[in-house]
């Protein structure tokens with residue numbers, strides 16, 4: 506099994522501008538599964554170097570508990586990219602997040618550069634897929650390297666590149682979301698949904714979390730502390746799902762044929778696998794919170 510398929514909760518992964526000292530401090534108190542210290546879009550050009558130092562110091566600080574720590578560097582076509590990558594590899598976060606990854610060649614170049622910079626083995630590559638070209642090449646991107654463990658949707662850039670609009674239900678980007686999901690599942694990678702920009706619209710945010718979970722995303726990227734609780738709830742199996750999973754496993758253990766029923770519903774071994782997955786996710790979340 507590829508390492509990326511082993512379960513680690515990524516229900517809530519919060520971006521924060523690494524130039525914002527208040528946000529960096531606040532994140533230590535938030536029940537997020539992961540953090541993306543941003544050096545890219547949320548940071549103004551004049552602040553890029555101080556943001557880089559602050560993100561690397563945050564990773565080294567040991568003050569973020571069990572949260573998964575990642576740094577999003579600037580894109581390969583920018584003046585900051587090479588130095589960002591070198592500094593981040595030296596800091597050794599759980600992952601380096603790279604925006605606008607479009608091809609397998611781009612992944613291989615990043616993996617080579619990480620090796621040249623002696624990035625520790627635990628530092629993985631998370632590729633942001635956020636352009637039409639990336640959607641059409643998502644499978645080759647995801648499959649390019651074992652070091653790439655997570656795909657991150659960039660729905661703001663995707664909407665921009667498509668000349669589309671942000672609408673409830675996300676019809677304009679559903680094809681792209683589905684292509685990236687298919688690629689992630691076909692290659693055993695984790696995939697995290699894009700952000701919801703309207704931080705005051707709780708109802709809209711929760712609806713988008715629900716949609717993301719139903720589609721199969723492992724979690725959601727977030728931009729505000731107010732979104733954490735909703736994402737944690739949406740991407741965790743609820744009590745009923747856990748109870749059903751236990752019931753299915755128990756019915757299966759006492760079977761005498763290849764098919765049984767649980768609460769009147771047919772159960773075959775594929776349902777048992779899903780039930781086991783639900784329980785693994787539940788147990789991993791319990792362990793993280795415990």
Ligand SMILES: CC(C)(COP(=O)(O)OP(=O)(O)OC[C@H]1O[C@@H](n2cnc3c(N)ncnc32)[C@H](O)[C@@H]1OP(=O)(O)O)[C@@H](O)C(=O)NCCC(=O)NCCSC(=O)C[C@H](O)C(=O)O
Nearest residue numbers: 520521522527528531532546547659660661662728729730
């Ligand atoms: C969206 C914001 C600019 C809103 O900021 P603000 O109005 O200041 O928020 P609040 O006053 O409600 O903040 C309340 C407290 O929470 C802290 N805070 C706010 N945001 C964060 C955060 N992201 N992480 C940690 N802490 C945060 C404030 O400091 C307040 O603290 P306190 O005073 O102590 O109570 C702002 O939320 C923000 O900057 N969000 C992140 C923006 C970002 O990172 N954008 C880049 C990633 S999105 C993207 O580009 C995805 C992708 O590439 C794509 O294409 O889609």
Ligand SMILES: [Mg+2]
Nearest residue numbers: 635659661662
């Ligand atoms: Mg983007």
